[in-house]
Amino acid sequence: MIRRFGRNAIATVFCLVWIFPVYWMVLTAFKPTGKILQPTPEFLPVDVTLDNFAGALAKPGFLQDLLNSVVVVFAVVVLSTVVAFLAATALTRLEFFGRRSFLVGVLVLQMVPVPALVIPLFLSLKSAHLLDTLPGLVLTYVALVLPFTIWTLRGFLHGIPVELEEAAMLDGATRGRIMRSVLLPLVLPGLIATSVFAFITAWNDFLFAYVIMKDSSGYTLPVWLVSFSTSTGTDYGGLIAASTLFALPVVVFFALVQRHLVEGMTAGAVKG
Amino acid sequence: MLLEKARARERTRRRSPLPYGLLMPAAALLGLVLGYPLVRLVVISLQDYGLRSLFTGKTGFAGGDNYAAVLADPQLLPVLARTIGFCAALVAGTLVIASGVALLLQRLGRRMRTAVTLCLIAAWALPNVASTLVWQWLFQPGYGVVNWLLTRLGLGDLTQHDWTTSPASAFTLVWLLVVWQSVPFAALTLHAGLSQIPRSYYEAAALDGAGPWRVHRTITVPFLQPILGLVTILSVIWDFTVFNQIWILTQGGPDGGTTTLGIWTFTRAFSRNDFGQGAAIAVVSVALLVGLTAVYVRRLVRSGEDL
Numbered sequence: 001m002i003r004r005f006g007r008n009a010i011a012t013v014f015c016l017v018w019i020f021p022v023y024w025m026v027l028t029a030f031k032p033t034g035k036i037l038q039p040t041p042e043f044l045p046v047d048v049t050l051d052n053f054a055g056a057l058a059k060p061g062f063l064q065d066l067l068n069s070v071v072v073v074f075a076v077v078v079l080s081t082v083v084a085f086l087a088a089t090a091l092t093r094l095e096f097f098g099r100r101s102f103l104v105g106v107l108v109l110q111m112v113p114v115p116a117l118v119i120p121l122f123l124s125l126k127s128a129h130l131l132d133t134l135p136g137l138v139l140t141y142v143a144l145v146l147p148f149t150i151w152t153l154r155g156f157l158h159g160i161p162v163e164l165e166e167a168a169m170l171d172g173a174t175r176g177r178i179m180r181s182v183l184l185p186l187v188l189p190g191l192i193a194t195s196v197f198a199f200i201t202a203w204n205d206f207l208f209a210y211v212i213m214k215d216s217s218g219y220t221l222p223v224w225l226v227s228f229s230t231s232t233g234t235d236y237g238g239l240i241a242a243s244t245l246f247a248l249p250v251v252v253f254f255a256l257v258q259r260h261l262v263e264g265m266t267a268g269a270v271k272g
Numbered sequence: 273m274l275l276e277k278a279r280a281r282e283r284t285r286r287r288s289p290l291p292y293g294l295l296m297p298a299a300a301l302l303g304l305v306l307g308y309p310l311v312r313l314v315v316i317s318l319q320d321y322g323l324r325s326l327f328t329g330k331t332g333f334a335g336g337d338n339y340a341a342v343l344a345d346p347q348l349l350p351v352l353a354r355t356i357g358f359c360a361a362l363v364a365g366t367l368v369i370a371s372g373v374a375l376l377l378q379r380l381g382r383r384m385r386t387a388v389t390l391c392l393i394a395a396w397a398l399p400n401v402a403s404t405l406v407w408q409w410l411f412q413p414g415y416g417v418v419n420w421l422l423t424r425l426g427l428g429d430l431t432q433h434d435w436t437t438s439p440a441s442a443f444t445l446v447w448l449l450v451v452w453q454s455v456p457f458a459a460l461t462l463h464a465g466l467s468q469i470p471r472s473y474y475e476a477a478a479l480d481g482a483g484p485w486r487v488h489r490t491i492t493v494p495f496l497q498p499i500l501g502l503v504t505i506l507s508v509i510w511d512f513t514v515f516n517q518i519w520i521l522t523q524g525g526p527d528g529g530t531t532t533l534g535i536w537t538f539t540r541a542f543s544r545n546d547f548g549q550g551a552a553i554a555v556v557s558v559a560l561l562v563g564l565t566a567v568y569v570r571r572l573v574r575s576g577e578d579l
Contacts, residue, residue: 004381007376007379007380007384008380008381008384010376011376011380011384011387011388012384014373014376014388014391015387015388015391018391018392018394018395018452018455019391019394019395021395021398021403021406021407021410021452022394022395022398022406024406024409024410024417025398025402025406025409028409036415037414037415038415039415039420039431040420041415041417041420082297083297083298083301084298086294086295086297086298087294087295087297087298087299089294090290090291090292090294090295091295094290094291094294096291096292099291102295102299105302106302109302109306109307111509111565112306112310112558113509113512113513113557113558113561114513115513115515115534115537115538115554116313116513116537116554116555116557116558117306117309117310117313118537118538118541119313119316119537119541119547119550119551119554120308120309120310120312120313120316120551121305121309122541122542123312123316123321123326123547124308124309124312126326127329139301139304139305140305142301142305143301143302143304143305143306144305144306146298146301146302147302147306150298175290200399203399204399204400204401206400206401206516206520207515207516211542222399222401225401225402225405226401226405226520229405229408229520236409236412236415239405239409240405240406240409243401243402243405243406244402246399246401246402247397247398247399247402250397250398250399251394251397251398254393254396254397255393255397
């Protein structure tokens with residue numbers, strides 16, 4: 001009894017500490033400016049206002065950069081999902097020379113520390129005249145998420161019995177038809193999980209967007225947020241409200257697929 | 273039996289270009305955007321790639337000059353020590369807290385467990401740019417709530433304290449942020465691992481009269497080892513390459529005091545426009561990281577044998 005009480009007490013303290021930064025972010029976003037900048041902080045939502053959100057939306061560049069983010073993320077999700085689905089189908093359904101080396105290659109690429117690629121990617125995109133363009137950014141993100149996406153989809157496809165496709169084949173369905181009508185619906189949960197991963201990676205990335213997009217009209221939201229934070233100094237209400245808006249879709253999507261993310265990231269070692 | 277044979281025949285017949293066609297887009301993208309830059313990184317590190325080369329596209333072969341310059345740089349040792357020390361502190365902090373939370377999760381009631389899980393997911397899901405900006409605000413000199421709390425706790429008047437003015441407190445600031453964000457993945461993964469240990473083992477141990485410590489040592493720890501190893505390796509990789517949080521909070525300052533290998537590579541290349549030396553530092557960091565994770569990488573490649 002006392003033990004159980006102790007555990008619950010520790011868990012409660014842990015929850016309070018861990019959730020506090022998120023709580024403080026949301027609370028600050030809804031506070032009127034006067035209450036944000038006061039020496040003794042208020043810990044409960046007394047006055048609630050949407051002014052900070054309105055202010056953030058009206059800031060120069062916000063809507064433009066939000067649009068950039070949305071376009072980039074959409075392209076990355078579609079491209080990476082299609083490309084990975086094709087690759088994963090080949091890897092799980094067909095036997096061919098080089099299959100194993102491809103898989104090992106994918107695993108090794110997933111281990112590459114991404115920041116090390118910034119310099120050569122920057123210079124390569126420059127020589128390809130893709131620097132400062134959204135397609136350049138899209139290509140970068142697609143390649144960054146592919147190892148994870150291929151690996152995860154491969155796991156999902158493994159779970160689908162081949163007999164289903166064989167039955168369809170006996171009924172005279174073509175390969176394209178089998179992919180569309182048999183595999184695709186069954187692998188949908190996997191496609192959703194990998195799309196969300198692609199979404200989060202592209203939406204959250206700061207480093208590559210910061211290096212590749214030099215002109216402020218091409219910024220994505222994270223770069224906009226950071227430049228906003230260095231340029232304004234004291235408008236914490238606007239900054240935190242903008243951060244909240246930026247974080248919101250990620251938190252929602254993330255909660256939906258969190259389980260698959262754990263599985264995907266641990267895939268290599270626990271052996272898929 | 274028949275089906276097996278039919279399948280085997282199918283496989284031999286499938287010497288078709290189809291699989292390669294399906295793999296082509298993925299292979300092309302991975303090769304061009306990840307593989308080629310990796311090779312190019314090494315090439316650039318052997319060239320005198322500077323501002324001039326950036327505009328003319330012409331570079332000269334520099335041999336080992338960049339590496340020699342980096343090795344002779346008086347900043348090298350402090351940067352190395354900082355990177356490794358900071359990485360170790362982050363990994364240790366993350367693992368200790370995460371193991372505690374994972375063990376705690378096993379022993380909590382359903383409701384409390386859900387509450388802890390939700391808090392973990394919220395912290396994990398927050399994009400790191402957003403959480404870094406929130407950190408800036410939490411620790412802001414003047415109105416930051418953390419300074420206010422510390423002052424209230426009787427640590428003296430800290431309300432105006434700027435955390436980024438000394439390397440030690442700046443590292444503390446980043447450490448708190450990164451650990452806060454890394455604990456959820458580690459804790460939830462370890463919790464998943466713990467949940468897979470069959471209950472019957474514990475029951476048998478209880479029947480044999482084993483105490484809690486004994487049970488922990490002979491059942492929990494050995495069973496958890498593979499997952500714990502994995503979480504450690506991933507933490508090492510992630511913490512070794514922490515960039516955004518340091519860059520946004522301190523830009524590597526004050527006076528280079530929080531410059532880690534990642535920041536050093538970046539400033540060498542993009543502030544000083546010395547891409548050759550920047551690439552050389554990046555190559556050294558990758559080599560170091562591979563060294564740190566060699567055991568795991570070897571197992572990974574070997575596991576490719578039965579893919």
